[in-house]
Amino acid sequence: MTLNRRNFIGAGVVTAASLAAPMVLGAGKPRVVVIGGGPGGATAAKYIAKGSKGAIDVTLVEPSRTYYTCFFSNLYIGGFRTLSSIAHSYGTLASKYGVNVVHDWAVGIDRDAKTVTLAGGAALSYDRLVLSPGIDFVDGSVPGWDLTKQNKMPHAYKAGSQTELLKAQIEAMPQGGTFAMVAPPNPYRCPPGPYERISMVAHVLKEKNPTAKIIVADPKPKFSKMGLFQEGWADHYEGMIDWIGSDFGGDNVEVNADEMTVSIDGEVTKVDACNVIPGMKAGRICEMAGVTEGNWAPVNGHTMQSRIDENIHILGDSAAQGDMPKSGFAANSQAKVAAMAIRGALTGSKVFPAKFSNTCWSLIDTDNGVKVGATYEATDEKIAKIDGFISQTGEDADLRKATFEESVGWYAGITSDMFT
Amino acid sequence: MRTAAWVISLWAVLSGAAVCEETAAAIGDAERGQKMFKRCQSCHELGEGAEHKVGPHLNGIFFRPAATFSDYKYSKGMFAAREGGLVWDIDGLSRFLEAPKKTVPHTKMSFKGMPKEQDRNDLLAYLRVFSDNPQNIPEAAPTARKVEVVLSPEILAIVGDPEYGEYLAAECTTCHQADGGNDGIPTITHWPTESFVIAMHAYKEKQRPHPVMQMMAGRLSDEEIAALAAYFEILE
Numbered sequence: 001m002t003l004n005r006r007n008f009i010g011a012g013v014v015t016a017a018s019l020a021a022p023m024v025l026g027a028g029k030p031r032v033v034v035i036g037g038g039p040g041g042a043t044a045a046k047y048i049a050k051g052s053k054g055a056i057d058v059t060l061v062e063p064s065r066t067y068y069t070c071f072f073s074n075l076y077i078g079g080f081r082t083l084s085s086i087a088h089s090y091g092t093l094a095s096k097y098g099v100n101v102v103h104d105w106a107v108g109i110d111r112d113a114k115t116v117t118l119a120g121g122a123a124l125s126y127d128r129l130v131l132s133p134g135i136d137f138v139d140g141s142v143p144g145w146d147l148t149k150q151n152k153m154p155h156a157y158k159a160g161s162q163t164e165l166l167k168a169q170i171e172a173m174p175q176g177g178t179f180a181m182v183a184p185p186n187p188y189r190c191p192p193g194p195y196e197r198i199s200m201v202a203h204v205l206k207e208k209n210p211t212a213k214i215i216v217a218d219p220k221p222k223f224s225k226m227g228l229f230q231e232g233w234a235d236h237y238e239g240m241i242d243w244i245g246s247d248f249g250g251d252n253v254e255v256n257a258d259e260m261t262v263s264i265d266g267e268v269t270k271v272d273a274c275n276v277i278p279g280m281k282a283g284r285i286c287e288m289a290g291v292t293e294g295n296w297a298p299v300n301g302h303t304m305q306s307r308i309d310e311n312i313h314i315l316g317d318s319a320a321q322g323d324m325p326k327s328g329f330a331a332n333s334q335a336k337v338a339a340m341a342i343r344g345a346l347t348g349s350k351v352f353p354a355k356f357s358n359t360c361w362s363l364i365d366t367d368n369g370v371k372v373g374a375t376y377e378a379t380d381e382k383i384a385k386i387d388g389f390i391s392q393t394g395e396d397a398d399l400r401k402a403t404f405e406e407s408v409g410w411y412a413g414i415t416s417d418m419f420t
Numbered sequence: 421m422r423t424a425a426w427v428i429s430l431w432a433v434l435s436g437a438a439v440c441e442e443t444a445a446a447i448g449d450a451e452r453g454q455k456m457f458k459r460c461q462s463c464h465e466l467g468e469g470a471e472h473k474v475g476p477h478l479n480g481i482f483f484r485p486a487a488t489f490s491d492y493k494y495s496k497g498m499f500a501a502r503e504g505g506l507v508w509d510i511d512g513l514s515r516f517l518e519a520p521k522k523t524v525p526h527t528k529m530s531f532k533g534m535p536k537e538q539d540r541n542d543l544l545a546y547l548r549v550f551s552d553n554p555q556n557i558p559e560a561a562p563t564a565r566k567v568e569v570v571l572s573p574e575i576l577a578i579v580g581d582p583e584y585g586e587y588l589a590a591e592c593t594t595c596h597q598a599d600g601g602n603d604g605i606p607t608i609t610h611w612p613t614e615s616f617v618i619a620m621h622a623y624k625e626k627q628r629p630h631p632v633m634q635m636m637a638g639r640l641s642d643e644e645i646a647a648l649a650a651y652f653e654i655l656e
Contacts, residue, residue, distance in 0.1 A: 375638070
């Protein structure tokens with residue numbers, strides 16, 4: 001951190017005050033609409049409402065009444081968590097912080113009029129809009145697969161019914177059957193996610209179906225925590241997992257959901273369960289708002305403001321921000337920076353320099369957790385990594401157990417930070 | 421021990437440096453401590469399945485602030501001690517055990533005290549065996565006592581800005597629950613400011629081993645650490 005805090009604060013306050021003046025003097029409270037109730041949106045709504053103590057009117061638009069966290073949904077597949085233990089609702093955001101929670105889809109954004117149209121017909125005006133819609137899938141990313149195939153070959157990359165479906169299909173596999181995963185190309189939500197999932201599938205199959213096989217077709221030559229996962233797979237699931245990277249044709253894939261076949265580099269395999277995780281892009285509402293460039297929505301890291309429209313802040317998976325991975329932790333971290341910037345702009349509260357951090361824990365097997373993390377700061381160009389760490393191969397069982405226990409603590413912490 | 425602490429403080433004044441905890445050395449003989457514990461067990465349970473009896477159970481006590489079990493009825497005195505920042509670290513426990521009624525006026529604990537330092541150290545070494553959550557005792561194996569390293573008086577004297585601390589704290593509450601709950605990551609609310617500052621500097625200097633905390637603390641300035649300490653001390 002090279003910024004001089006005092007100077008920075010001073011500058012921030014002046015800017016915030018001059019921007020805020022017209023709105024503070026105008027009629028009524030400033031209004032913020034947040035679209036998406038995940039780690040980015042729920043956190044932003046809470047921190048704006050909490051920090052402004054009622055001075056800002058905050059509306060959270062989220063279609064689902066029950067939110068299933070994508071993080072830890074792999075642990076549900078592995079039998080380490082129940083589905084209900086990763087389910088959350090928005091009651092406390094409304095009752096404790098006064099957030100207006102609207103369960104509806106946002107279907108249109110008029111950036112000139114500064115309104116959001118909901119599927120139910122209502123229009124919401126905003127002074128600042130926060131978009132935190134997570135991801136959608138790139139059409140045609142995996143030949144043979146589209147959303148109409150998601151019940152036969154689930155993506156399970158938005159948690160809930162898709163996760164349940166995938167788990168049921170894994171458990172229904174015949175003895176000695178084959179599970180296939182088509183892994184996604186970069187960049188995508190939760191970089192270690194597919195590989196933690198492979199570990200969890202292997203954990204289930206090792207107990208219930210020990211002669212089963214796992215094939216991973218991967219369009220990448222390497223992946224997050226690769227050394228740690230490969231060590232874990234060799235130690236815990238020897239001979240079960242066949243990972244085929246792009247160097248071996250893993251990028252040349254086609255699926256047939258009706259036949260339940262996967263073709264990898266021309267070789268067709270009959271499979272019993274298949275998890276297709278397609279290429280990803282910003283949640284569709286970003287595209288509808290016209291704030292995307294390519295697949296993602298570029299932002300200024302100091303405030304998480306869109307580079308296209310400064311009245312819009314974009315958080316989490318949808319944002320093209322620089323060095324941070326697309327993770328729930330990252331979205332939560334970005335939400336706090338955005339909340340501070342929005343409060344500063346709308347009410348003149350103090351603005352401090354943006355700080356970000358991330359840690360991703362993954363479970364390889366029972367009591368065998370690993371993690372990777374980093375800290376970040378905003379530069380004019382991007383969110384830039386400062387420092388990081390990663391678990392090491394060959395760590396002892398006590399440390400791995402402690403890492404897993406820490407991840408459980410983190411889950412309790414972040415969900416409490418988001419929802420209570 | 422008293423003498424040693426006094427000597428170190430004096431040295432600190434003379435050398436212009438303040439002292440803080442760090443690295444680890446054995447504090448006592450856990451086996452002997454097990455025998456000392458017989459004096460406690462009519463009121464306190466310890467070990468697997470331990471529950472609150474006349475007194476609260478003592479599993480995982482290290483680094484827990486005083487009076488934190490919601491399902492145990494503490495004395496008003498103990499709540500007041502918590503408000504005053506009493507944390508069950510080695511020094512907090514040792515002071516309390518030495519003279520319970522003096523350290524925490526109106527405590528319900530009727531034990532008259534354990535004046536010999538060696539007895540207390542051995543008992544603490546035994547208690548620490550049951551503080552098996554590694555997150556709570558990150559600096560060393562059980563039965564270790566922190567020893568002092570140097571932190572300049574200027575750093576300890578910084579008065580933190582709680583408003584800045586509130587913003588910075590948002591980064592902590594992704595893992596450490598703001599309401600003081602502990603499900604695998606230790607609570608950091610109501611820490612005495614100085615212990616907080618010392619702990620954060622220990623991470624920053626990589627003298628405490630946890631990699632996430634080393635990273636988080638590593639980029640915090642002295643003022644930022646003071647701001648966080650100021651905020652967490654007063655967090656409701």
